[in-house]
Amino acid sequence: MSEAIAQDQSSQPAIVIRDLHHTYSNGHHALTGVNLTCGTGVYGLLGPNGAGKSSLMRILCTLQAPTSGEVTVCGVNINEDRLAVRANLGYLPQEFGAWRLHKVREVVDTLAQLSGMHDKKVRKARVAEVLEQVGLTQVAHRKVKKLSGGMLRRVGVAQALVHAPKIIVVDEPTVGLDPEERIRFRQLMAELGRDRTILLSTHIVADLGAACQEIALLDSGEIIFQGSPSSLVAGAVGQVFQVVATELQVDDIESNYDIVSTTVSGSNVIFRGVAGDQDLPNGAEVVKQPTLEEGYMAFMASRGRGAAARQDEEKK
Numbered sequence: 001m002s003e004a005i006a007q008d009q010s011s012q013p014a015i016v017i018r019d020l021h022h023t024y025s026n027g028h029h030a031l032t033g034v035n036l037t038c039g040t041g042v043y044g045l046l047g048p049n050g051a052g053k054s055s056l057m058r059i060l061c062t063l064q065a066p067t068s069g070e071v072t073v074c075g076v077n078i079n080e081d082r083l084a085v086r087a088n089l090g091y092l093p094q095e096f097g098a099w100r101l102h103k104v105r106e107v108v109d110t111l112a113q114l115s116g117m118h119d120k121k122v123r124k125a126r127v128a129e130v131l132e133q134v135g136l137t138q139v140a141h142r143k144v145k146k147l148s149g150g151m152l153r154r155v156g157v158a159q160a161l162v163h164a165p166k167i168i169v170v171d172e173p174t175v176g177l178d179p180e181e182r183i184r185f186r187q188l189m190a191e192l193g194r195d196r197t198i199l200l201s202t203h204i205v206a207d208l209g210a211a212c213q214e215i216a217l218l219d220s221g222e223i224i225f226q227g228s229p230s231s232l233v234a235g236a237v238g239q240v241f242q243v244v245a246t247e248l249q250v251d252d253i254e255s256n257y258d259i260v261s262t263t264v265s266g267s268n269v270i271f272r273g274v275a276g277d278q279d280l281p282n283g284a285e286v287v288k289q290p291t292l293e294e295g296y297m298a299f300m301a302s303r304g305r306g307a308a309a310r311q312d313e314e315k316k
């Protein structure tokens with residue numbers, strides 16, 4: 001183990017990112033001054049496609065060097081001691097599809113070895129333990145290509161966890177999972193987040209929810225919000241409406257507001273949506289307790305990223 005870890009810098013937050021910039025060789029500015037601090041718990045990194053989530057995570061995991069800025073993982077600067085950073089960190093990439101012809105246990109065992117676990121006996125016991133933890137003991141001998149999407153993601157979690165890192169970085173973990181697997185995955189993250197840092201990226205707001213202690217919104221390479229899920233929701237109070245739309249209203253509401261849900265009941269269409277700074281549609285009622293997704297949409301609308309802004313664009 002490197003000296004940097006042996007000093008135990010645990011008084012510092014697990015992840016500290018200061019003024020991080022990343023520009024790809026084609027000139028694209030993927031990250032433009034990111035500041036982010038994460039302690040113990042589940043942190044959700046939420047943002048639309050192309051926001052820079054995977055870029056940020058790859059930099060954190062030392063797979064890609066940033067253009068500029070300072071990143072420390074458990075007190076260790078990522079530019080100074082990559083091995084020490086990697087020892088403290090488990091990473092589940094957005095694409096985890098290789099290893100198709102190997103058995104589950106072999107995959108986790110091999111990746112454990114790559115994470116620095118060289119003692120075969122210790123590794124064997126730990127692999128068994130971690131497979132039990134993610135609920136894969138029954139399929140430890142099965143080939144990866146025969147697993148369901150949910151099981152495959154759990155293999156990914158097992159390999160990220162196997163060397164008992166203090167931080168786990170998970171990129172878009174629920175893509176392709178069915179609703180039950182999604183709930184199971186969320187519970188696993190909440191459980192793991194009790195005594196370590198989990199940074200989880202997603203563009204699906206519902207994936208975060210109650211288990212998440214803090215949310216950071218990334219948009220076009222910039223963190224535009226960091227706070228608790230409840231504070232994001234609180235900002236939407238008064239802006240979220242529900243309306244039973246008349247036939248004449250349907251088109252107007254669909255094109256002018258951010259619609260979160262549409263329910264058809266007989267000849268009625270019930271919309272739930274975000275008004276932003278516009279007046280509510282005629283006959284609409286304010287929703288007293290907006291959901292996290294509505295909190296997110298209201299926030300994006302307040303940044304000029306909602307339906308009203310799209311309408312203005314189209315008029316130009």
Ligand SMILES: Nc1ncnc2c1ncn2[C@@H]1O[C@H](COP(=O)(O)OP(=O)(O)OP(=O)(O)O)[C@@H](O)[C@H]1O
Pocket residue numbers: 024025026028029030047048049050051052053054055056094172203
């Ligand atoms: N290797 C690369 N070279 C050039 N541009 C890149 C490269 N990788 C990513 N980008 C660009 O950087 C921006 C951020 O990409 P990134 O993959 O980090 O976003 P993301 O938030 O993870 O998106 P998604 O939700 O689709 O996974 C995008 O505009 C992307 O096209």
Ligand SMILES: [Mg+2]
Pocket residue numbers: 053054055094171172
């Ligand atoms: Mg991504």
